[in-house]
Amino acid sequence: MKKLIQDFELVKHEELNCEHFILDIKAYEALPEILPGQFVNVRVDNNSSVFLRRPLSIHNVDYERNVIQLFVKRIGEGTKSLGELKIGDKLSVVYPLGNSYSIPKNSKTLLIGGGCGVAPLLYLAKHLHEAGNEVTIILGVRSSYDAVGLEVYKPYGRILVTTEDGSQGEKGYPTHHSVLKNESFDYSFTCGPEPMMKAVAAYSESKGIPCEVSLENTMACGFGACLCCVTDTKKGNKCVCTEGPVFNIKDLKW
Amino acid sequence: MVNLEVKLKDLVLKNPVMTASGTFGFGEEFADFIDLSDLGGIIVKGTTRHHREGNPYPRMAETPSGMLNAVGLQNKGVENFCQDIYPRIKDYQTNVMVNVSGSMVQDYVETAAMINDLEHIPGIELNISCPNVKEGGMAFGTSCASAEEVVREVRKVYKKHLMVKLSPNVTDITAIAKAVEGQGADSVSLINTLLGMAIDAETRRPLLSTVTGGLSGPCVKPVALRMVWQVAQAVNIPVVGLGGIMNAKDAIEFILAGATAIQIGTANFIDPQVSVKVVEGIKNYMIRHQVSDINDLIGAINLK
Numbered sequence: 001m002k003k004l005i006q007d008f009e010l011v012k013h014e015e016l017n018c019e020h021f022i023l024d025i026k027a028y029e030a031l032p033e034i035l036p037g038q039f040v041n042v043r044v045d046n047n048s049s050v051f052l053r054r055p056l057s058i059h060n061v062d063y064e065r066n067v068i069q070l071f072v073k074r075i076g077e078g079t080k081s082l083g084e085l086k087i088g089d090k091l092s093v094v095y096p097l098g099n100s101y102s103i104p105k106n107s108k109t110l111l112i113g114g115g116c117g118v119a120p121l122l123y124l125a126k127h128l129h130e131a132g133n134e135v136t137i138i139l140g141v142r143s144s145y146d147a148v149g150l151e152v153y154k155p156y157g158r159i160l161v162t163t164e165d166g167s168q169g170e171k172g173y174p175t176h177h178s179v180l181k182n183e184s185f186d187y188s189f190t191c192g193p194e195p196m197m198k199a200v201a202a203y204s205e206s207k208g209i210p211c212e213v214s215l216e217n218t219m220a221c222g223f224g225a226c227l228c229c230v231t232d233t234k235k236g237n238k239c240v241c242t243e244g245p246v247f248n249i250k251d252l253k254w
Numbered sequence: 255m256v257n258l259e260v261k262l263k264d265l266v267l268k269n270p271v272m273t274a275s276g277t278f279g280f281g282e283e284f285a286d287f288i289d290l291s292d293l294g295g296i297i298v299k300g301t302t303r304h305h306r307e308g309n310p311y312p313r314m315a316e317t318p319s320g321m322l323n324a325v326g327l328q329n330k331g332v333e334n335f336c337q338d339i340y341p342r343i344k345d346y347q348t349n350v351m352v353n354v355s356g357s358m359v360q361d362y363v364e365t366a367a368m369i370n371d372l373e374h375i376p377g378i379e380l381n382i383s384c385p386n387v388k389e390g391g392m393a394f395g396t397s398c399a400s401a402e403e404v405v406r407e408v409r410k411v412y413k414k415h416l417m418v419k420l421s422p423n424v425t426d427i428t429a430i431a432k433a434v435e436g437q438g439a440d441s442v443s444l445i446n447t448l449l450g451m452a453i454d455a456e457t458r459r460p461l462l463s464t465v466t467g468g469l470s471g472p473c474v475k476p477v478a479l480r481m482v483w484q485v486a487q488a489v490n491i492p493v494v495g496l497g498g499i500m501n502a503k504d505a506i507e508f509i510l511a512g513a514t515a516i517q518i519g520t521a522n523f524i525d526p527q528v529s530v531k532v533v534e535g536i537k538n539y540m541i542r543h544q545v546s547d548i549n550d551l552i553g554a555i556n557l558k
Contacts, residue, residue: 051321
């Protein structure tokens, strides 16, 4: 897939809560095909102390309006500054980057996201749904305060929630959800904190089902030139930006 | 029309803009973004005699106006380069040079000898300045005796353009430059990264797996510019300047300081099109300053 560098314009900024926000960025020309699990690398021009681009998962894509949606958590200087962008501001975007989740057909699929790791799961759920899969999404958050924006998943499948404090859905981590005991699945997909993804990987291995995880890593370029964002796999160091971010757990040393 | 062509001894560059090793992959990574034939040259990823896995993660930390890296020369070795990569990149219409690194003199010699046989590779950049390899690399570039030895031995087997990449992590970079010139280097490129480190105060842990790493980006530019200026006065071979060049203005500064050509490194990560923008920007500068030949700008700093 050809990678592009283009200016986008911020057309919508939705605050979900004080930590999370969604940016709708619009391209001036038709978007290329974007696969679920791919990411963008955006330049943060409104803060001179942010030197490198910031890699962000693609939350959703609207081809009709040429809009990419980014789900962002305020973590450091870069993401905080992105949250200060105003409607009409320009963003330089390098995309579409990385590989993608695989899309099976007519299967029972399980998607587990934790925290801002939910970012790529919406677009994945859309693709899985379109390919005739049954989609179950479990979102794990700390409390009901973080369980925001869930209705957007509903057209594509069943959405379940776990909260650490029990304020919404089932109490505990997403891998403790009762649906994992009561039902079986053919494929699992996950994105979120590494301990959670490792728990999803362990669950999937115990059930003998394929599991794909999306890894996060500090990146400089995002397209395989700097070799900074490696992860140690069974086949040696692999760049998360080009050979990931999605990995099948059978290739990881987990 | 302005003349952008420069010569590094016998090596003709259509313009003075090259890309720095370790920031440009094998060029292929940038083919979606730019036409590689618009560049004076590209220096591809550091290549060693044998496969290297590089350093463990984390390998990168952002700094004010720059970044630290500790990649550690991850590469598949020179045999893989000759067999798999060279056929893919040999027809690029630009000077494709290979950065050669090693941990022993013999490694450098064997690697250089194998690359000498590749018809479409007009030169190598001998990396005696990588700060991220424990068993060597920078060690060769920090003493005159070891720098001389590795250049002398490689010179015996390598017949094309031999550029030597110098480390800034030395007391007197001009002494090293003169030492490698004396052993037959055709040009010197400088600077490689500055040795630095970063700590996460919250976790009290280093941000790089190797604790220390190489600092690059605009934060190093004043140091690089100073060293290029000093070396350009000390040697008679061409100097290739690099270190924090982000735009054409930066590139012109290096040329005025005495660089015959420049390399763009870290900036490639932020703007994969920056190298061709610098070529355009140099042209515009020359038109604006009514300079018809880029060679008239080399070392043209006005000290009066």
